[in-house]
Amino acid sequence: MAIVQMQKFHVLTFLKEQELVLQALQNFECAELLPAENGILVSENHFVKENANSEIEQFENKLTQVLSGREFLTNFLPKAGLLQKLRQKPKTYSLSELNTQFDALQWEELLLALRKKDKRLRTLEQEKQELSQAEDELNRWQYFDDQPEILTTLKQSVGYLGTLPNEQFPSFTHDLAKYPSSYYEIIQQTSTTTYLLILIHKTNHKLVERLLLSHGFAQYHYPFVGKPANALAQIKEKRQAVLTEEAMIKAELQKMQTEFEQLTLVAEILNSKIVKLKNQELLLQSKSITSLAGWVPKSEADRLEKALAKATNDHYYLVFAEVSEQEIAEVPILLENNRWVAPFESLVEMYSLPKYDEIDPTPFMAPFYALAFGMMVADFGYGLVLFLAILLAKKFFYLEASMGRMLTFFQLSAVPTMMWGLIYGSFFGVTMPIQLLSSQSDITEILLISVLFGYIQIFFALILKFYLLWNHKKQKVKAIFQAGSWMLFLISGALLAIGFTIIPDGPWTQVGLIGLIASLIGVVIGGSFEGETFAGKIGTGLYGLMDLTNYMSDLVSYTRLMALGVAGGSIAAAFNLIISYFPPVARYTLGIGLFILLHGINIFLSYLGAYVHGLRLQYLEFFGKFFEGGGRAFKPLKASGKYVNVNATDNNKQEEQR
Structure with missing residues (x-):
């Protein structure tokens, strides 16, 4: 019942073993890396830091794409109930299992297919909105039983389709009656608006136009071809086809639970790789040697040495040091x-x-x-x-x-x-x-x-x-x-x-x-x-x-x-x-x-x-x-564990005992 005693360690190994060492430490899950220049071994040799920013950025971009595809799928997959979520124990993977699946999964092709479906759904949604607007528009004029473009062919008269506020309609009809060579027909009437066909003899159309404007008449320009009823039927048919295609795509997405789980695994793998690369930037390198340092619980020192020996085939140099009084403020805390x-x-x-x-x-x-x-x-x-x-x-x-x-x-x-x-x-x-x-x-x-x-x-x-x-x-x-x-x-x-x-x-x-x-x-x-x-x-x-x-x-x-x-x-x-x-x-x-x-x-x-x-x-x-406090938490290099449960292979038995 205390603060876990820590030791500082420093490792030298061949540069070709660097990836294996980092993988071993991520599997080990009990070592926190620190900048190698702050370690135990100080050398005047030509050691430099590796800049992994471009590689990190590359993996972060991939992770963003995977998370975007995963979020897209979430909108369509059946939602599990609260009790079902609580009772369902998630699968647990080791890092080696995740890396094996990463190589086998065709996740990039899956993301491409999801992007296509997403783009198509967006297009269908836009078409659906446009068709709905057209349907609403035609519903107002469907009872005009002729082709509106015929109004442009009249020789002795001028024809208008348009709307008039209901409160203006009585005075409009009264004033229009003064022009015997005029005709109006109510196409449809709502609670606020009257939809009209108006025919005017050419000799009076200038005067009647001023009359229409004074009563708030808004002329309607018919954008479709053929009779409104026929155009409405065509629009409804197109809209139904859009709805059918949309339903088919959503039905396909609803069955992609396996693909969702695959993307979840890929997200975890990519995130763990990013974690490892950020720790890799703490290392120092020469032409052939890698230098890394960190903190490890004193009780885990022997296990750390065994992990390094296995990863490097005994091609390593490892030293430990006790915490000095000057380092107390830097030591990570594990309770x-x-x-x-x-x-x-x-x-x-x-x-x-x-x-x-x-x-x-x-x-x-x-x-x-x-x-x-x-x-x-x-x-x-x-x-x-x-x-x-x-x-x-x-x-x-x-x-x-x-x-x-x-x-x-x-x-x-x-x-x-x-x-x-x-x-x-x-x-x-x-x-x-x-x-x-x-x-x-x-x-x-x-x-x-x-x-x-x-x-x-x-x-x-x-x-x-x-x-x-x-x-x-x-x-x-x-x-x-x-x-x-x-x-x-x-x-x-x-x-x-x-x-x-x-x-x-x-x-x-x-x-x-x-x-x-x-x-x-x-x-x-x-x-x-x-x-x-x-x-x-x-x-x-x-x-x-x-x-x-x-x-x-x-x-x-x-x-x-x-x-x-x-x-x-x-x-x-x-x-x-x-x-x-x-x-x-x-x-x-x-x-x-x-x-x-x-x-x-x-x-x-x-x-x-x-x-x-x-x-x-x-x-x-x-x-x-x-109590003063001010200590910082021990943050070992390990898998992120953000999206799936991850246990290092070497730690499975230990986790079961806990």
Whole structure:
């Protein structure tokens, strides 16, 4: 339960073995490469860096094309249901299997075929829109039972097809009646527009044209050939042919699940090649030698050497070095905890990974967080629901590693939730026969327990700070005055509280008062270490006393353990009271559904509040006392694993054991 010890390694091998070495390291999955010039072996030989930008760009372009084709197919493949997705375990491949399939798959031809289908579908969509517009247009004029172009052949008259707003139609007909050599016919009329045929004798057409314009007449120029009804039938026939072809192409795409999976494999292979090429740029090369360096967990050093020996046929030179004090800030961080603590690592990662010379706070934080979480929910029924729901999800559904770790985290937090539920005697807001503390009548006792919980955690944080300072060279005095003084302050405060309340006749008050004075003097001395000048030391020392308010506010912050637990229990009891007022029939019908709904909402809000406020207590009140962080995560060279599950061949057995 600690930060994994790292070693720096450096490898020299023949240039012709470079590809095999990189492939072996990607299979190895436990080595992070660093720029070779920062490695252990320093040489004045003619080593240069390889520029793989053009090759990387080439693979990135291919990956973009594959992802585009994959996304195109996604629009047509049948969508799996949520439960089906959760129950379906994805296939797992080794890198060698992926590379073998990459050579066998005809993915470039597949992408070409998909692009053609995509282009054809876009063309058909455009044709469909144009035909739909033409159909709408012809639907308005289909009742004109002649060829509109005949209007251009009239000798004594002028003919128009056009539209008129309905509100202008009465006045238009009235005014048109003044011209006896004029004729109009309604082709169709909608709620807003009238579609007209108008015939005018040539002697009056100038006057009638002005009349038409004054009434908002819009002339229509017929773009088709033949009668509108016949043109409409042809348009519908063309549109049906377009729809049929479109349906055939989509039906073909819906059957391409295998091709989709092939593109997924290709995407993973290309992405893994890009990862390898970016790491390749960290290497140094001469005419015949490749130089590479990196970090490896100390426990994996022997396995690394075996992998390199196999890849190069023993044509390599490998050296290891322990982490020096100057390299501490550069060492990547890998946490290693047992199965009960590892799920809480995500909380530390959200805050910050520790530095290499710090301690992993996860095992120290985990029990405090779990107990605080349980106290803020504090209902046996709520904890039982969470525990069983996650247990069933793990049994019947496939969960990714990150999701599985998160669910395990909540499942572990459900155990103290049930424990505190038994202490409070609460089961879905109903009081159980056995009840050690009542969230209704024992508020003071619960408040004192919450503050005591905070006191213990803060004191424990100071012990960790003392330990860290004491283990650093030349910081033992700081450990005494910057951590020990505050520990003495908390102990003295507790003695004063005992002397004033529990045992007023004992020496506890005097001892506590002396300890309090001594601790404050120690705080001033500890703070003075941060000043550079004499005046600065006095100022920083006195300023250290300001932390008194911080410690008091930290203790007050833990009262949220009482507040959230009591609030959640009171809300649950209120829901039960509301349902109890229902008549018997409604209580066991509508009431059951309402019980599930209301308590479901309360469970969600209780868990959310416990999760967020639990984080706040750890990050501010606990971590703030001893933990700095600032470490960077260990990022070994391996397959990307972004699109499919990938296990290195050499690691399959190890993964199964885990």
